[in-house]
Amino acid sequence: MRAFEFALDPIDPARLAAPLGSAAAGGFAAFEGRVRDVNDGRAVTGLDYEAFEELALAEGERIVGEAMRRHGALQARCVHRLGRLAVGDVAVWVGVAAVHRGEAFAACREIIDEIKHRVPIWKKEHYAAGDSGWVNCEHCAMPAREPAAADAPFDYSRQTALPEIGAAGQERLARASVVVIGAGGLGCAVLAGLAGAGVGTIGIVDHDVVDATNLHRQPLYAMVDVGRPKAEAAAERLSAYNPSIRLQPRVLRLDAATADSAIAGFDVVVDCSDNFSTKFLVNDAAMRANVPAVLASVYQYEGQLQVVRPDAGGSCLRCQWPDATRDGLTGNCRQSGVLGPVPAVLGSLQAMEVLKLLLDLPGQLRDELLLIDLLDHGQRRVGAPRDPACAGSCRRIAVPQRSAAAEDLDVEMSLAAAAREGFRIIDIREPYECADQPLPVTGQLALPLGQLLEGELTLEPGLRYLLVCAHGVRSRAAAEILRARGRGNVWSLRGGLAARGD
Amino acid sequence: MPRVSLRYYAFFRERAGRQAETLETGAQTPAELYRELAARHGFALPQNQLKVAVNAAFADWNRALADGDEIVFIPPVAGG
Numbered sequence: 001m002r003a004f005e006f007a008l009d010p011i012d013p014a015r016l017a018a019p020l021g022s023a024a025a026g027g028f029a030a031f032e033g034r035v036r037d038v039n040d041g042r043a044v045t046g047l048d049y050e051a052f053e054e055l056a057l058a059e060g061e062r063i064v065g066e067a068m069r070r071h072g073a074l075q076a077r078c079v080h081r082l083g084r085l086a087v088g089d090v091a092v093w094v095g096v097a098a099v100h101r102g103e104a105f106a107a108c109r110e111i112i113d114e115i116k117h118r119v120p121i122w123k124k125e126h127y128a129a130g131d132s133g134w135v136n137c138e139h140c141a142m143p144a145r146e147p148a149a150a151d152a153p154f155d156y157s158r159q160t161a162l163p164e165i166g167a168a169g170q171e172r173l174a175r176a177s178v179v180v181i182g183a184g185g186l187g188c189a190v191l192a193g194l195a196g197a198g199v200g201t202i203g204i205v206d207h208d209v210v211d212a213t214n215l216h217r218q219p220l221y222a223m224v225d226v227g228r229p230k231a232e233a234a235a236e237r238l239s240a241y242n243p244s245i246r247l248q249p250r251v252l253r254l255d256a257a258t259a260d261s262a263i264a265g266f267d268v269v270v271d272c273s274d275n276f277s278t279k280f281l282v283n284d285a286a287m288r289a290n291v292p293a294v295l296a297s298v299y300q301y302e303g304q305l306q307v308v309r310p311d312a313g314g315s316c317l318r319c320q321w322p323d324a325t326r327d328g329l330t331g332n333c334r335q336s337g338v339l340g341p342v343p344a345v346l347g348s349l350q351a352m353e354v355l356k357l358l359l360d361l362p363g364q365l366r367d368e369l370l371l372i373d374l375l376d377h378g379q380r381r382v383g384a385p386r387d388p389a390c391a392g393s394c395r396r397i398a399v400p401q402r403s404a405a406a407e408d409l410d411v412e413m414s415l416a417a418a419a420r421e422g423f424r425i426i427d428i429r430e431p432y433e434c435a436d437q438p439l440p441v442t443g444q445l446a447l448p449l450g451q452l453l454e455g456e457l458t459l460e461p462g463l464r465y466l467l468v469c470a471h472g473v474r475s476r477a478a479a480e481i482l483r484a485r486g487r488g489n490v491w492s493l494r495g496g497l498a499a500r501g502d
Numbered sequence: 503m504p505r506v507s508l509r510y511y512a513f514f515r516e517r518a519g520r521q522a523e524t525l526e527t528g529a530q531t532p533a534e535l536y537r538e539l540a541a542r543h544g545f546a547l548p549q550n551q552l553k554v555a556v557n558a559a560f561a562d563w564n565r566a567l568a569d570g571d572e573i574v575f576i577p578p579v580a581g582g
Contacts, residue, residue, distance in 0.1 A: 050512050052574055054558040116579070120555075122512035123580045134513040136578035223564075 004060025004078050004115075006051060011079055011090040020075045020097045027101035029108040033092040035085050039135070043128035047085045052120040056080075063114040071107040073098040078111055080121060091123075154244045156198050169359050170198060176358045179203030179266040181254055181282050183230040185217040185338065186272035186296055189347025190354070192220065195238045197355055201246045202238070205262050206230040207253035217340035254278050259285040268354050271295040272347065276321070283308055283317035294353045296346045300336055303346035305370040306384060307353050315367045315386035342374055385440075385500070388414045409479050410494035411466065415441045418493070423466040428452055428475055437497065439468065449474050453481060465490045472496035503528055506535070506571045513577045518543045532556065532573060533563040539575075551578055 001019055013032060021028050035047050060078060068076050076096040085091055094111045098104040115121075126132045160170050176199050180187050183206040194202055210218075210225045210233055225233040231249035239247050252258055254273070259281045263269045271282040271293060279295055286293035286308055293308040295317065308316050349370070356364045369384040411418070418425060418441075425444035427434055434446055447457055449469070459465060459482070467475035467490060475492035482490045493500075507524040515521055518539075529535035532554040539545065553576040554561055560576075567573075 050515075052509070052511050052555065052576065055555050055560070055574070055576075058558070059560075118579070120511070120553075120574075120576045120579055122577065124512070134516075134577070135580040 001077060002057075002061065003064035003076065004057060005080075006053065006057070006082050007079050008081075008083055011081060011093050013090065013093055013095075016077065016079055016093055017095050020077065020095050022074065022097070024099060025074050025097040026099055027104035028095065028097045029101065029104035030093065030095040031108050031112050032090050033112065035087050035089050035091055037087045039125055042125075044087065044125050045128050046087065046126045047091070048124040048126070049080070049082045049085065049091065050122050050124070051080070051082055056119045056121055059119045060115060063118060064111055067107040067110040067114070068096075071098070071103045071110065073103050073107040076107055076111060078115060080115065080119075082121075154198060154242050159197065164361055165359060173198045173355070173358055174200040176268070177201035177203070177266045178268045178270060178354055178358075179205060179248075179263050180270045180272055181205050181262070181278065182272035182274065183218075183220070183234045184208075184214065184272060184274060185340065185343025186298065186347040186350065187230075187270075188218045188220040188234070189344045190270050190272055190351045191234055191238060192241075193348055193351025194354060195242045195245055195247075197351070198242065198245060199354075199358070201248065201266075203248040203250065203262075203266055204231045204234050205250045205252050205254060206234075207251060217338060217343055254281050256281065260288060263289055263291070267291060268357055269293040270350055270354060272350070279317060280321075286310060287316055292357055294350045294357075296350045298338060298343045298346050300338060301342055301373065301375045303342060303349075303372045303374070305346060305349050305353070305365065305372070306368075307357075307365040309366055312366065313386075315384055316390065319387040319390045320369065320384050339374075345374060346372070386414070388417050409483065409492055410472070410476060411491045412494040412499075415439065415468070415493075415500060418466050419443065421464075423464050423491075425466050425468060426452065426457075428467050428469050428478055433470060437470075439497070440500070444468070449478055452478060459487055459489065461489065463489060466493055467491065468493045469496045471498050504567045504569045504571065506567055506569075506573055508539070508573050508575075511574065511576070513547070514543075514545060514575055517545055527567070529567060531564050531567060532561065535567065535573060536563075536575060545575075547577055552576060 017030060037044055064076050064078055074097045078094045080092045094108050096104045096108040123135050124132055125135055156170050160166055178194055178199050180190050183204050208230050210221045210228050210230055212226050215221055220234045220237050229251045231251050235247040235249035252262060254262055263285050269282055269286045269291060271279055273279055282293055287310045290310050292311055296303060296305045353365055367385050369382045371380045371382060427439050427444050427446045428449045430448050467478050469475040472493060472495045479490045479492040503526045505526050509522045510518045527535055527538060529538050536549050554563055555574040555576060556571050
């Protein structure tokens with residue numbers, strides 16, 4: 001008796017069940033599959049079964065063996081008919097003997113389910129109408145869907161349906177150009193996100209070739225791409241994905257000599273590199289070109305995201321990391337390991353920030369660091385203000401921290417610089433505002449606008465006073481009034497606290 | 503060019519109008535061979551709905567074909 005057999009003659013369940021069971025078998029379960037007279041709404045008169053016998057026998061034995069082991073059955077067998085069957089005939093029979101009924105039912109159920117799923121047996125139904133068809137084949141033989149015509153436009157309808165985007169937003173994306181530095185785990189997610197969104201021109205800069213160890217987290221590449229330059233393989237894949245965008249691959253190692261030309265002409269730079277040296281190169285080049293840069297990095301199960309906005313006077317990478325030579329301190333994917341979804345999540349967030357920038361959507365990261373832990377799903381936005389003492393390139397583009405001229409009413413400088421220059425800082429906001437958002441310096445006076453104008457503070461002629469409020473409106477008005485009262489030593493902090501990185 | 507033999511079952515047997523054939527092929531893999539034969543015999547089943555057996559064992563679509571291999575394309579099964 002084999003565990004799985006074919007039968008050319010009618011199945012006799014009693015004869016098949018007879019050898020199964022023993023004194024230890026408290027349960028015996030059997031299943032009979034019979035030919036029905038209707039399938040899929042059509043009247044059936046009979047069936048033809050056909051099998052790839054060698055493979056079917058091996059696969060059938062494996063299924064019965066697996067089910068017996070998994071459920072602890074004592075004995076099991078399955079017999080399947082081949083050839084022509086009439087309505088009511090038994091097409092397949094399964095019998096299982098086990099100590100208890102639970103194992104017998106479970107193993108019997110698993111065997112018939114797996115046989116129907118895995119064993120190469122096919123049935124042709126003969127219909128009362130006179131025709132016939134191979135079950136599971138005739139319907140799926142029709143291609144599920146005509147492939148889109150080669151010149152059909154990419155369909156952005158699901159994103160243009162967003163009220164903030166619409167046709168105008170889509171047009172903005174089509175005109176935009178973004179360069180991605182590094183086509184690894186972060187880069188794959190960024191590139192897929194931007195290409196799908198229809199960013200019109202996408203630059204891909206990477207000097208490396210696809211390595212087999214990359215594939216688990218870099219789904220733009222297939223096994224056959226191993227050894228190919230990543231920039232080329234990614235561009236090829238993405239142009240097949242969305243033929244309506246322009247890809248500009250460059251097999252290029254970013255260094256001090258190439259960084260400026262690599263990002264020249266692009267609206268936004270995305271840093272997807274895996275080392276600090278490159279991140280600083282990207283940061284500095286973006287600063288010089290005065291274009292936003294979206295930077296991310298991952299470490300094991302965590303990631304960081306930062307948007308550098310030289311175009312908006314924001315902080316730069318060197319404000320947080322004054323020391324550019326930190327490579328080797330934190331380790332990279334090769335040394336520390338990484339799980340594929342971690343760069344995929346961070347890369348998707350980078351793509352999201354790029355789209356927010358291009359589409360002018362709310363909530364953009366600015367002068368802050370987003371920290372994400374994908375194990376406990378902790379997420380924090382940490383202020384990353386401009387460091388007035390930053391030795392990096394952001395100082396070059398920073399608003400000059402010149403001393404307040406007597407004729408100016410507004411001054412523009414960081415509060416730290418103002419304190420250094422000897423200004424007495426007066427916080428003229430209401431107490432609840434001060435409690436909500438304390439000034440990031442010490443030594444200031446807190447005196448709400450009304451009290452200041454009522455003369456509660458004697459302004460000493462030998463000192464210089466800087467008035468600070470939330471947006472620079474009240475402080476400017478107050479400075480004007482005080483100047484009109486003959487106080488020439490009062491200035492207003494332009495833009496107020498909202499304009500300060502610190 | 504590897505010389506391989508094919509056996510056809512069920513839907514494929516009827517479409518190809520034969521149970522078996524032997525041929526020399528430029529295809530390097532079962533996937534390439536399927537594309538070649540799908541064009542010749544008009545097999546409309548998409549490859550991702552099929553399995554393939556090489557020498558009576560389920561095989562990867564992208565394994566290399568060798569001289570003397572016996573290939574069976576396995577349409578969706580309907581046992582029971």
